[in-house]
Every structure is written in structure tokens, then in C-alpha cells.
Amino acid sequence: MLTFDHVHFYYKKGQPVVEDISFTITAGEYVAIVGANGGGKSTIAKLMDGLLLPKEGSVKFNGLDTGIPADLAKIHKQLGFVFQNPEDQFITTTVMDEVLFGLENISVPREEISIRLHQALQAVQMEDYLEAMPHQLSGGQKQRVAIAAILAMHPQFIIFDESTSMLDPQSRKQVLSIMRELNQQGMTIVHITHHMDEVLLADRVMLLHQGRLIFDGEPYTFFETVPVGDYQLELPFAVRLYHQLHLTTPLTANWKEMITSQWSTNYKI
Amino acid sequence: MVYELQNLSVNYDDHAALRNISCTIQEGKWISVIGQTGAGKSTFVKVLKGLIPSFDGNYMIDDQPVIRDTKGRLKVIPEIGFVFQYPEHQLFETSVYKELAFGAKLQGYSNQQITEAIDSILPQVGLSEEILSYAPFQLSGGQKRRVAVASVMMMNPKLLILDEPTAGLDPLSRAALLQYLQQWQKQDKSRTIIFISHQLDDVAEYSDEVMVFHKGQLKGHFNACKLFLEKNELLEELELSLPEPVQLLKLVEQLCGRKVEVDSCKEREIFDKIMPIWHARGF
Numbered sequence: 001m002l003t004f005d006h007v008h009f010y011y012k013k014g015q016p017v018v019e020d021i022s023f024t025i026t027a028g029e030y031v032a033i034v035g036a037n038g039g040g041k042s043t044i045a046k047l048m049d050g051l052l053l054p055k056e057g058s059v060k061f062n063g064l065d066t067g068i069p070a071d072l073a074k075i076h077k078q079l080g081f082v083f084q085n086p087e088d089q090f091i092t093t094t095v096m097d098e099v100l101f102g103l104e105n106i107s108v109p110r111e112e113i114s115i116r117l118h119q120a121l122q123a124v125q126m127e128d129y130l131e132a133m134p135h136q137l138s139g140g141q142k143q144r145v146a147i148a149a150i151l152a153m154h155p156q157f158i159i160f161d162e163s164t165s166m167l168d169p170q171s172r173k174q175v176l177s178i179m180r181e182l183n184q185q186g187m188t189i190v191h192i193t194h195h196m197d198e199v200l201l202a203d204r205v206m207l208l209h210q211g212r213l214i215f216d217g218e219p220y221t222f223f224e225t226v227p228v229g230d231y232q233l234e235l236p237f238a239v240r241l242y243h244q245l246h247l248t249t250p251l252t253a254n255w256k257e258m259i260t261s262q263w264s265t266n267y268k269i
Numbered sequence: 270m271v272y273e274l275q276n277l278s279v280n281y282d283d284h285a286a287l288r289n290i291s292c293t294i295q296e297g298k299w300i301s302v303i304g305q306t307g308a309g310k311s312t313f314v315k316v317l318k319g320l321i322p323s324f325d326g327n328y329m330i331d332d333q334p335v336i337r338d339t340k341g342r343l344k345v346i347p348e349i350g351f352v353f354q355y356p357e358h359q360l361f362e363t364s365v366y367k368e369l370a371f372g373a374k375l376q377g378y379s380n381q382q383i384t385e386a387i388d389s390i391l392p393q394v395g396l397s398e399e400i401l402s403y404a405p406f407q408l409s410g411g412q413k414r415r416v417a418v419a420s421v422m423m424m425n426p427k428l429l430i431l432d433e434p435t436a437g438l439d440p441l442s443r444a445a446l447l448q449y450l451q452q453w454q455k456q457d458k459s460r461t462i463i464f465i466s467h468q469l470d471d472v473a474e475y476s477d478e479v480m481v482f483h484k485g486q487l488k489g490h491f492n493a494c495k496l497f498l499e500k501n502e503l504l505e506e507l508e509l510s511l512p513e514p515v516q517l518l519k520l521v522e523q524l525c526g527r528k529v530e531v532d533s534c535k536e537r538e539i540f541d542k543i544m545p546i547w548h549a550r551g552f
Contacts, residue, residue, distance in 0.1 A: 036409070036411075036441075037438060038409045038410055138307045140306060162437065166433075166436055166437075167306070168305045168306045168467045169469065169508075170305065170509070173510075194437070194438065194440060194443075232439040232441040234444065245547055255513075255517075256520055259520060259524070
């Protein structure tokens, strides 16, 4: 469980970046975070992970406080972070070393290392690339290796900070399906994104605007009730279509199913 | 201006980045370049701009071979504007005014010419005069991106190349940038945009033509709508999914068992064409 309790953050006093934010994310949730550029999304992600510390309030993960150094080390064993640009996080020279690096850092026993290495690469379908070097991989493959490096550490909670935004559509789909699968296995997922269709895949969405939490709830309610244009966002295609056709079936991310089901039930005889 | 490549190949150390590309880029078009990561899209546009000094094949502008130096190396072509990925990372001046003036000064513009150019460009990218005195870091992500694009437009390029210009922008900043680019391009019949993007919905919405790259080869250069309506096998082969409005069109065609004629693959057009069919079904 991750709890923000009246968290404030600023780089310069008087210019708040995050203002009085409180929420709790329970284990196993899939949360999307959205908002305009500069709204505080990445700051929130960094506060979750202890890369930044609150100026006021507290961030706690399973009772551990990011503000206490001994706690933070324990938090890092349970919480992983995948950045936007895979180039920014590939630090070793081969796929294998990249995954091993994190494991060695958290002192995983030698006999367990090889098991974790293979499991993690298998989960992202990169087990055939053990010896591959970064320049031999595409952006999507590098991003999958970054995910594997995190998975090998057996975290309970992974933050994806716009991790799909630089990928081609096929790689994006693969990463999204990995996220979905991890969540189904019980992992907590936080996904920061500008793709509104990805929001529909989450159980819960938080809207951040000018450092404040404007909405925290279910994605369909979000798109039905919040004037998203006021926050530099747009409705996903499924919702635009839903409104355009005045559909009466329940709104789902799978608009093809929506259309097909309505088509078969509304035949004028 | 007409840009023409004949049998172009580019080899990096251990692999061919581009293989035997021939194409003609006519003026007055929005041409999108699509393909998976590593397909050769970025190398292709770098050749156009003259950023790759040596390659096999010919490059002609208005039927004239491009100018090479004494060693036969290609020079950077100043008349082509080039906006790199995340161009705001390259903003470095202390004010937006200085940022916009920087390139123009290098090109020998007088102060008055610079001021006139800035006055004309600012509204074209939706920025107000008051931000001229701001430091670039005080701007929002979308504004920074537009300043970076404006600094390239300042040189009045006839061909403007943009490599993933909307990556990382929030949805409305993305839409705004694309609309400003479209207005800029349509203002003058001789202006051409080359747009690299992974967002096929945007490609369908804005392009006149689309060039499809795969593993260093140009798989085709199509009218945009023709590509999405008729070349589905090619897109499938390259694992590129159709834009959502086109997927909708195909689904409705399948449901009603007949072809639905459209004039473009824009979302508005497709919605307008399927609405009557939907109404006829009982709404």
C-alpha cells in the first residue's frame, strides 16, 4: 500500500509543483496518471519512489517512510521505475548484464540470480537476446529489457513514467500487454501517460493539474464527468465514437465489440 | 522545389541503413514517413537535409545535383528546415527572443528583418509577444516545443522536416502543434512538410501522401487515403495497425456487407459517412 499524506513539493519556495496531495494506492491496483505537460505527474512518480522527498507531508510504502534513508533502501527493493526513454536507463553493455546489475545491487543470492534472470527475460520475450548489445536493439526491445531488469528484482509495485510514448505502435502494444499481465499476477501498476486510450485499460485514473489532484476515480466516470479539454486532454476514440453514435451499450475500451453488439441488437424490422 | 533521390543507399559500419531508395518529393504536400523503429526513417530525412555526407546514388534538387565539396561529400542544405526529436532540449538562449533570433542572425538577417520575421511567425504557432522576454525554461512543454519549431520556421524553409514532433506532448498541445503546422504548410503552395510519426491516427488526419519504410527499404509512396483503404496487407505485414477511424470504417463495411465510399480518412469524414448507415439501422 502506498500513501500520500498531504504532500507538498516545490523546487523554489512560493512556486509549488505539488500542492497538498493525499491518496492511497492499494496492492494490485492499476492506476493511470494523466494531465497536461508541467502538471506534476512526473514529480508525483519521483515522490513515490523517493527520488524526490516531500517538503511537507509524507509518502509511505507499506509503512516505510521515503523520508527515512533506512526505509528508502527497503522501499527500493519493492518498488520499480521504468522511465520514458529506454536510452536513459541502459547502463551496461549487454542485455544479461543489464538485468544482473540490479540483482547484484540488492544482494540476491548467487544461486537465485540465474533463475530470476531467465524468468524476467522470458516475461518480456527477450530471452533470446542475452548477449545482445544496446545498439543492436530497437527502442521497444530496450524498453522491454528495462522492464525485465525491474521485474528481476521482484518488486510489488512498478511505476511506468510515459514508458510507451517513444515506442512504435507494435512495441507499445507489447509493453501494454506486459503491464496488463503483471497486474493480473497481482503487481501494482502506476502508468503515467498522454495516450487517453491507455487510460481505459486502468482501474483508476488520477488527473493532476497545476500540482493538484483534480480527479481520482474510475476511468469511465472520468471521461463522462470531467471536461477533459480544460486540462489539455482529449476523449479517447472509443468515447468520441460512443457519443457520436449515441450508443446505449455499456462504454468499454473495446469499441469494436460495442459497435458489433449494438448493431445486432438494434435492427429495425 | 522538387527533391529527387535515385538509387540511394546508406551503409553504416555493419549494416545497410537504406537500400536502393528512389523517390520524388513534390512541393505543396504534407508527406508522412512511417515504419517501425529502425526502418530507416530518420536516416532518410537526414540524407534529405544533407546531414549524411556520403552515400551511394544521386540526390537532385530541381533537376540539379546537390552541391558537394571537393572530396565529394554532401553539404548541409540550409534551405531545408529540420526539427529534431525533443527539439526543446536544444533551447539554450536566455530569452525566447534571442532563441528565435539566433539562427536568423547566423544567416545574416538584420535586426529589423529579425523583428519582422518574429512578428510574423509568433501568431502562426499560437504564441503571444509577451513570452519573447521569458526564459525558455519558464514555458510549458507545449510552448517550448512550439518555440523550437518557430525558430526553424524563422528561416522560411520551403521544406520542413519534423522527426516525431509531438512525442511527449499532452493531447491538446499535440493537436495544436499539428494544426499550426498544417496552417503554415497550406499558407504557401510551395511549402512541403515531411513528418515522421508513429501515430497513424495523426498521419491519416493530416497527410496528403505517406512513405512506408521497412528494414531500410521504401515499401511504397502512396496517397494517404489509398494506403489506409487499399494497402492493408502491406501494413499488416509491417505490423502497423490501421488508424482507428479506418478500422471503424472497415468494421461498419463488414457489418452492413457493402463498401462505404469516403473522400478522405479523416475521423470527421468517416463519422459523417457512417452516421446515415447507423441511423438507417434503427436510431
